[in-house]
Amino acid sequence: MGRHAKELPTEQADTCIVEFAATLRALREQAGNPTLAEMASRAGISTASLSKAAGGYEMPSWRVTEAYVESCGQDPKSWRKRWEIARRETRPREFTADESVESLNLNPEQRRRASWPRTWERWDRTGMILPSHRAETTLDLRLALQSLRTYRSFSLRQLASLMPYSHSTVAAVLSGARPVSAFFLRSYLQACGVNSYGEVLQWMDLLRTSDPSETSSAGSVLRSTLRDNGGHTTTDGWKPRLPISxxxxxxxxxxxxxxxxxxxxxxxxxxxxxxxxxxxxxxxxxxxxxxxxxxxxxxxxxxxxxxxxxxxxxxxxxxxxxxxxxxxxxx
Incomplete structure (x- = not known):
């Protein structure tokens, strides 16, 4: 049995972080309250990181959260959305948008950023990661991709580690310094866990609308996506497993x-x-x-x-x- 953990903080602490830490502690208790050393051995991560994750003072990274959940014998896939919601709630307001500013004083890009929380609520509610049906320009596409990165709580380096591009290239595309290609868009979506044909279709439609020169490449990507999905849609994509050939x-x-x-x-x-x-x-x-x-x-x-x-x-x-x-x- 693990030793008794310190009490969760009650003052000068983010309520959302404390609540998330409490759920991690409850999970550990359900697993029989293993020691941190046992959990670290199973997860391949330090005891200090696991202890800090359930400390209630700071939001743990997804890597640490995933390791914590796996070490308790649970599937971390079901915790991904819970972590994302908590992570978004703990961000500084300026990371997304300052909603206290009068909308008339905002430029088009700032107004779109201010709508991100409503977009995330729609994604949470429907389970489908789709761009707005009103989006049609390259600016709309670029900001939608930025919103998706924020929604998934990825840094540029974390995204780049899952893509065949450097973090500077990813930053250049998101900032508008480089165009969005169909192959970049597909890699970006899959790195963010957007894998179903229906979702990819709507993102590619937005790309074709905003940049007609990518129409042919987008069609090729869609055919490849349909083939990869065996001719049908799938939404389970964080850690896919291929059948033995x-x-x-x-x-x-x-x-x-x-x-x-x-x-x-x-x-x-x-x-x-x-x-x-x-x-x-x-x-x-x-x-x-x-x-x-x-x-x-x-x-x-x-x-x-x-x-x-x-x-x-x-x-x-x-x-x-x-x-x-x-x-x-x-x-």
Whole structure:
């Protein structure tokens, strides 16, 4: 049994943070009140981080929250929305919009930002992450993407870690310094957990309306999305699992897992980030392999089939890299 935790703060503390900490403590109690050391061993995170998460003084990151919930034997997927709501409530007001300012004194961009909380309420209520039906310009699209990042509580670096783009590129697109492409939009949406065909369709429609030059690419992305979803929509996308490929029968001496581990170590150990991202973008364009999936593969949260492993190795060799898993068969 874990030792008795300190009382939750009652003064000079954010009520929302205290309430979230209380739910974490209740979860730990339901799990039999394991010690922090036991939880840390299961979650692979420090006892100090776990203790601080339930301390009630500051809002924990999603990574720490996820580890806390998993260490208590629960599925963190059901906690994601709860954490997002609490995280939004604890942000400084200026992070989103100052609603005390008279709307007549706001420029168009400030007025759109002021509407974000109502958009988040709609997303929470419907479970569908869709842009406003009134959105039709590049400014509308850009601000909708900014709103989605705020809704998901991602920093630019966290987003970039799930996308085949640097955080500076993501920042440039969101600020309007670079255009939004169909492939960028798809990677951005999937990094934010927007995976269903119906959701992606409406975002791509907004892109086509705001930038007709992206019509063809948007259509290609939609066909790929429909194919990835098996011809139907799905809304479960934070940690998807692929079925074991039937091609596993072709493996002889080394298992698919061993080959995956070898390729993963090679990608992370031998390639610079810019080279790896360039390969991922080409794989997405040529073969429809989602670049977000490849980044999740790096983190061991996604499985690649043998055919996909072959294509990654083949593309890397085309870029001039030789020391790749020799046992991955081409063809």
């Amino acid at each position: 039937s091609q596993i029968d072709r493996l002889k001496k080394l298992s698919l897992r061993q080959r995956s581990e070898h390729l993963r170590k090679w990608l992370l150990g031998e390639l610079e980030t810019k080279d790896r991202n360039a390969i991922y973008r080409r794989l997405e364009k040529l073969y429809g392999i989602n670049a977000v999936d490849l980044h999740l593969f790096e983190r061991e949260e996604w499985s690649l089939t043998l055919d996909q492993l072959n294509k990654v190795a083949r593309e890397a060799k085309r870029h001039g890299f030789k020391d790749i898993d020799p046992v991955v068969e081409l063809g």
